[in-house]
Amino acid sequence: MNMDNYTEEQPRPVTPLAFKRISQVDYISQQRNDTQSLDKVSYKQSNGSDRSGHRPSVSLRPSLRYLKTIYENKPLWQVYRKIYKESRTVANANFIIHKDKDFEFAKISQRKRTLVFDMDETLLRATLSPELLPDGYDFTINFCRTGLDIVGYVKLRPYLKEMLLALKPHFELILFTAGHKKYTQAILKEFQKDFTYFDHVLTRNYCSVNPLNENQIKDLKLLTAKRSLKEILLIDNKPENFLLQYENGVPISDFMGDSTDTQLLELTKYLLLFRTESDVRHRIL
Numbered sequence: 016m017n018m019d020n021y022t023e024e025q026p027r028p029v030t031p032l033a034f035k036r037i038s039q040v041d042y043i044s045q046q047r048n049d050t051q052s053l054d055k056v057s058y059k060q061s062n063g064s065d066r067s068g069h070r071p072s073v074s075l076r077p078s079l080r081y082l083k084t085i086y087e088n089k090p091l092w093q094v095y096r097k098i099y100k101e102s103r104t105v106a107n108a109n110f111i112i113h114k115d116k117d118f119e120f121a122k123i124s125q126r127k128r129t130l131v132f133d134m135d136e137t138l139l140r141a142t143l144s145p146e147l148l149p150d151g152y153d154f155t156i157n158f159c160r161t162g163l164d165i166v167g168y169v170k171l172r173p174y175l176k177e178m179l180l181a182l183k184p185h186f187e188l189i190l191f192t193a194g195h196k197k198y199t200q201a202i203l204k205e206f207q208k209d210f211t212y213f214d215h216v217l218t219r220n221y222c223s224v225n226p227l228n229e230n231q232i233k234d235l236k237l238l239t240a241k242r243s244l245k246e247i248l249l250i251d252n253k254p255e256n257f258l259l260q261y262e263n264g265v266p267i268s269d270f271m272g273d274s275t276d277t278q279l280l281e282l283t284k285y286l287l288l289f290r291t292e293s294d295v296r297h298r299i300l
């Protein structure tokens with residue numbers, strides 16, 4: 016069971032107080048213009064021969080076993096393609112975007128580039144039912160929700176700590192989850208007991224809401240007071256979260272608790288390729 020779906024708190028008010036409605040067309044076309052102007056610069060500076068005029072894809076670089084695992088995961092690939100098309104489709108849908116600009120998420124790390132990780136089913140699996148974790152769990156968590164004391168069982172994705180330790184010297188690491196704050200804090204209290212991997216943790220309150228389906232989605236613009244979109248990648252098992260910044264999204268398969276999962280090993284090698292990228296936005300296609 017995905018704890019993202021639990022409703023501990025009242026839904027955030029969908030009012031002009033906390034949010035403003037802007038048209039998806041305006042929002043995405045604005046970003047597209049930014050991206051196109053940047054792409055032209057990158058294209059002129061590159062030696063590539065991309066006929067579309069966009070900068071060459073990172074997929075031309077070596078070591079892309081990670082991408083192969085994504086290509087071979089047909090359900091994930093299909094959703095990713097769908098999001099790719101939607102992100103480029105002019106639709107009269109309204110998106111609700113965080114309006115509050117007060118938070119800046121100060122840059123603590125000296126590293127220029129930022130990796131933003133989703134949590135549930137990307138880095139770990141948490142459930143109330145240990146029988147859903149046939150390979151066992153690593154630790155339990157306790158937190159309170161709507162007056163009830165809840166026990167959760169958490170299985171870390173294999174190689175998780177190894178990956179974060181390998182990436183930490185090269186990137187700023189941020190956690191961005193649609194999970195509720197108390198639940199996330201309970202996990203991090205145990206997971207970061209000996210070492211703080213993430214400079215910032217954004218929970219459900221920082222998600223934006225797609226009013227068409229009420230899905231929580233992640234808007235990386237929240238981080239851009241101190242960073243550029245050229246420097247941020249979002250690794251998320253739900254490609255829906257790439258809708259607002261498709262070029263920044265790195266898909267990953269769902270982690271359901273399998274002890275033999277090796278996605279993070281391949282992901283680590285893949286992400287390290289971005290250490291020196293002047294513009295990390297890429298096209299996986």
Ligand SMILES: [Mg+2]
Pocket residue numbers: 133134135136137251252253
């Ligand atoms: Mg997830």
